Amino acid sequence: MKKLINAVEDVVNESLAGFCAAHADIVRIGEHAPFVQRRHLKPGKVALLSGGGSGHEPLHGGFVGYGMLDAACPGQVFTSPTPDLILAAAEAVDTGSGVLFIVKNYEGDVMNFDMAREMSGRSIATVITNDDVAVEVSTFSTGRRGVAGTLIVEKIVGAAAEEGRDLATLKALGDRVNAATRSIGIALTSCTVPAAGKPTFDIAEDEMEVGVGIHGEPGRRRVKFKPAAAIAAEMVSAIAADLGARVRGEAILLINGFGATPLSELYLMYDAVRRLLGPQGSVVVRSLVGNYVTSLDMAGCSVTLTIVDEEMKRLWDAPVHTAALRWGA
Numbered sequence: 001m002k003k004l005i006n007a008v009e010d011v012v013n014e015s016l017a018g019f020c021a022a023h024a025d026i027v028r029i030g031e032h033a034p035f036v037q038r039r040h041l042k043p044g045k046v047a048l049l050s051g052g053g054s055g056h057e058p059l060h061g062g063f064v065g066y067g068m069l070d071a072a073c074p075g076q077v078f079t080s081p082t083p084d085l086i087l088a089a090a091e092a093v094d095t096g097s098g099v100l101f102i103v104k105n106y107e108g109d110v111m112n113f114d115m116a117r118e119m120s121g122r123s124i125a126t127v128i129t130n131d132d133v134a135v136e137v138s139t140f141s142t143g144r145r146g147v148a149g150t151l152i153v154e155k156i157v158g159a160a161a162e163e164g165r166d167l168a169t170l171k172a173l174g175d176r177v178n179a180a181t182r183s184i185g186i187a188l189t190s191c192t193v194p195a196a197g198k199p200t201f202d203i204a205e206d207e208m209e210v211g212v213g214i215h216g217e218p219g220r221r222r223v224k225f226k227p228a229a230a231i232a233a234e235m236v237s238a239i240a241a242d243l244g245a246r247v248r249g250e251a252i253l254l255i256n257g258f259g260a261t262p263l264s265e266l267y268l269m270y271d272a273v274r275r276l277l278g279p280q281g282s283v284v285v286r287s288l289v290g291n292y293v294t295s296l297d298m299a300g301c302s303v304t305l306t307i308v309d310e311e312m313k314r315l316w317d318a319p320v321h322t323a324a325l326r327w328g329a
Contacts, residue, residue, distance in 0.1 A: 134211025
């Protein structure tokens with residue numbers, strides 16, 4: 001294993017320190033605990049808080065800032081943040097209107113965020129994201145996994161929070177966006193967790209994993225590697241089948257890289273997926289391509305489709321200023 005690290009046990013804290021120093025105009029490290037906090041909180045606004053295991057950068061810390069999250073809690077690599085850390089972050093960013101937790105559907109994340117909510121005694125609601133259509137039960141989850149669609153939820157709900165909407169309204173909006181969102185991923189290689197020092201799984205040069213999770217969990221099946229057009233067709237087919245008649249409508253299309261796939265290949269996949277969505281009745285009106293919800297150094301990508309209405313489009317277009325996502329401001 002060759003990685004730009006010092007000691008395995010220091011990777012997360014040292015990376016977090018560098019991130020907060022590099023983007024000090026937007027974020028800072030929590031005063032009493034190692035979480036990412038929005039530097040300039042907006043009094044009276046519902047605070048948005050997310051988090052999970054590190055290794056998925058820029059999710060979630062890269063989405064802290066104006067128009068998205070108020071705090072993000074990083075656990076160790078692929079390990080849920082502790083309830084104490086989540087509680088400290090909630091207390092730091094709650095300015096009086098309550099806190100909305102946005103939590104990916106992994107058992108550790110759901111349990112620890114729920115424990116923090118119970119410990120806090122504050123007004124807290126939770127949106128669980130479960131956009132992955134690949135499998136119903138996996139190594140880390142009961143029910144569908146929350147993957148790249150979490151970004152879509154955080155952006156749209158974050159814009160609504162900036163407008164001053166209350167906690168119950170934001171919770172309902174987050175659930176609505178999640179219900180309109182579907183994702184599926186494919187892996188060409190494994191990732192290497194620093195503490196393990198070796199690839200999470202073995203995969204042959206002529207194989208690919210269809211429906212892989214963002215921790216390297218198994219997907220639907222392992223198959224022989226195919227051309228990009230055939231891969232795109234399988235991914236679109238899975239999403240369209242799951243959405244059913246709802247696939248016909250205006251949509252946000254996110255092509256997300258897992259960390260080791262060049263942008264040129266991600267844009268090639270965008271072209272292939274977009275061409276296939278047209279015959280399904282999906283009209284892509286907003287797009288995002290890049291490495292946003294990664295799995296360390298895994299090669300591969302995911303496709304996320306969110307069927308949107310006029311309100312969701314307007315909120316997607318609203319200004320955002322974070323380390324990883326910026327427009328209109």
